[in-house]
Amino acid sequence: MTTAYIGKSTSRVDGRAKVTGEARYAGEYEAPGLVFGHVVSSAAAKGRIRGIDADEALRLPGVLHVFTHENVPPAPAAEDSFQDDVAPPGSPFRPLQSDKILFSMQPIALVVAETPELARHAASLVRVAYDREPHVTELKAELSRAYKPKPREAIPPPPPPRGRPEQAFAQSELQVDAEFFMPAEHHNPMEPFAATAVWEDGRLVVYDKTQGVQNVHGYLSGALGCSPDELVVRSRFVGGAFGSGLRPQYQVYLAALAARQLQRSVRVSLTRQQMFSFGHRPATWQRVRLGAAADGRLQAVLHEAIAETSRFEDYSESLVDWSGLLYHCPNVALSHKVAQLDVYTPIDMRAPGAVWGVYALECAMDELAEQAKLDPIELRLGNYAERDQNQDRPFSSKELKACYRQAAEKFGWERRNPQPRSMRKGDLLVGWGMAGGVWEAQQRPATARAVLSADGRLEVSSATEDIGTGTYTIMTQIAAETLGLPIEQVRFQLGDSSLGKAPVEGGSFTASSVGSAVRAACLELQEKLLGYAAAIPGSPLAGADPADMLFADGAIRLRNAPESSVSFAEAMQHANIDVVETTTPAKPDQSRQQYSCYAHSAVLAEVLVDEDFGTVRVNRVASAVAGGRIINPKTARSQIMGGIVWGIGMALEEESVLDHAFGRFINHDLAKYHVPVNADVNEIDVMFVEERDEIVNPLGAKGLGEIGIVGVAAAIANAVYHATGQRFRDLPLTPARLLS
């Protein structure tokens, strides 16, 4: 199929606005009389607030109010008033609604003042007395209390066991039995959470950092007990979120609450330290047992996981399902449990579940390859799953074999000496490791609105987000391509709760869901334009079959006689209309239900290990991705590269350190919570494997937000084993761990 824009590298349409500072973020909106809130965070991890003394703060000129649980108006009592679309089962946290402390750094007061500095100063003068109660924050100590969580919407519990896994494992010639412990991690987007609630014509317009304006809109009307019409939520630009913005965070509730109480416009920005006060990737314990015949053929896969959750919600993610999916195996047992800790509820973080689950599986596979004396890629090819055994369905498409092959060729994998410690570069040990990756290709219902003006400008919109992923750009491409307009004439709008219904921006389903809606809306415009064009007296298109039409360059043409054309403008002029518009929903096609839809990847990594110092350098990473149709290779490559860089951090650096004495994340700033710096990132090769998929959605695109990170940490850990001959299963692989 010929294409003008889809599949072509396209620079971000919002790039200029971002680099010039024209793009405004939630904490940058101004308003007449704007005042500023600073959050006071709990020093205790559990207990009750005995008293809050805000007198000293309130005595400062310019301090307007200190909101605490003692003086906020009671929130609606209904159990679900603080629910949101992404909330896991349980009772969501209610900021400032009680004296109860549920987690360290819980927001317990909001100081509002005329300047941000004054608010921050005043916040430091608020004295809080606690009745502390013993807290528990150590997952390893709570494993025996783990239980099956209530299932989350759209995240079913693992499938029931198949075959006789325990028996098959016991009888297997080759056995791997490995435990893994993963630390908690925080998203740490560059832009801290902030919200500015602005009064405009009697309505509260709330600019928020979020991945779902409509989710925040619904949450706020519930939590504030107001009519949805009294609020608009906007989020035009987001400086990274990675899942942390899927649920409304407390700054938006506090800003809106304060704005309503004080009848002033209010901004609340969190500090970097406070970015460690809410959802995080859960600390997770895992055990993987693999049983195989001597030739490496899998006989049994048993994967258990226990992850932390809070006392008030059952957070769960797809942790272990991948182990029943990625390889062909007749005997499989998968178990996922959670244990409650005195922490905030974990929240989805880039490739939630898959990064830890696939890490454990792919490291165990590496151990099995060694036992079977097989190349790790050969082992995987020998156990390749042609069918989804979890659901007993075929895949809509699966080009994972091509991923292995292309990544291996690019990397030069055939030169790998399988013997650990056999490869060197000067005094450094060299290790080559690999892993596979997988992520689901979902589609959710979404609606787009498209408005074509007589001057040829097309405005398309949907209440989705661009969290740096390139949504603005690819939606513009899809609209320009579908309707047949030069891309400069197309504008895509998002991030406003009053726009067409869209799911939260996450799960790698935005291209699929919103992209399908944008396409559907533009197809509907086509139909309308064709109707007008055909009705023109003497129209060359009269009576022609719509299937014979070509929409390009702002005109409708006959495919076989392109010189016979009617421009959009002519068609509209004759119909005597200024605009053609449509609001069009798109939902997953029924045919999807008979298939399993997943994106796949193969990741190969080279590490250099300095054994004296326990330092690991990731010298090269090659990643081949099968993600269906790639709408924009340029932004797609950035997505995958970002995932790889994060995978490097996950393997070597990232860790939210909980001090159990205080029940508190203690390395809570970017000097102590390490993410990769430029100097940690070396050669990265990203390849997209040709993959046609007519089932997944009409665009054939699977979404790329998560797949880039899955498998990276496993490839690096396997490379470290290959370099050193030592298995370090727990992450991160810091010098302390390598030298211990």
Added chain:
Amino acid sequence: MNGFSYVRAEDVTTAVRRIAEKSGAKAVAGGTNLIDLIKCDVERPQRLVDINHMNHMPCGSITVCDGGGLRLGALATNAEVARDEQVRARYPLLSEAILAGASPQIRNMATVGGNLLQRTRCPYFYDTATPCNKRTPETGCSALDGFNRNHAILGASEHCIATHPSDMCVALAALEAEVCVSGPVADRTIAFGDFHRLPEDLPHLDSNLESDEIITAVELPAKGFAEHYAYLKVRERTSFAFALVSVAVGLEMQGDAIAEARLALGGVAHKPWRNRRAETLLEGRQASRENFQQAAEAMLYGAQGYGQNDFKIPLAKRAIVRALTQAAAGVQRQ
């Protein structure tokens, strides 16, 4: 963050007076550490005396001293010192140590004086919700049984196991620099080794600078060990991370033998760590692995881990051996 007044001092005398006349007054230069600490409520100055405009004397310049050494004005930025041609030619150890620290943006702001006075990066020191003897005396040390992966293994006390975070100071300790300070009564010079303190039972004091004194310059002796030196830093990521262990070495070689040795460690103690005994073990002896190992053992004599940082003891020894090997070979000489 607390409310504070701001005054600008145009010369050293005024700066000292402005600091001395008000309790809780602090000098601010680059502000790369102090401003962070103010935002975290760790430092609560009543007055900030901005010394960036002290143009009365050469506080910002790098000049040759009488004895042939080099005088680094207290307000010279880390970037200026690291890139200075004389520093690079005569004291490459110092240049490399500076460039191993922080980020270009921070080095552009941070000053010589401020680098000496930067405070530990112990996470408990930064978090007012936790006890810390350095921040609030006699509240306890949370790091002793806490997250102490990056804490001291030498010279610590039961009151504090924090480390001094500087890279530059490790080189200055090895070079035996002197710190020039001005106070309300008199100016004085402090040997680098006497500038920073060990925590003992007064961990809230990082240095022997009086609260009404300011640093005006750091003087480097003529000898720069430019032929045989090494600055080796082991950290948890390639840049923008504090040292787990760092080693500054300066050697004077006579053939294969070491005539004079300087050895200082960073990331292991409340101050840059020197041990003259380890150096004398090297002097007059061959540059051999065995001798380096002996020096490393001597350097780590009395080292004690606190659990998570136990790995630093063998790590420091290996880093010393490698740094000595590099310095002896003169590999870093261009």
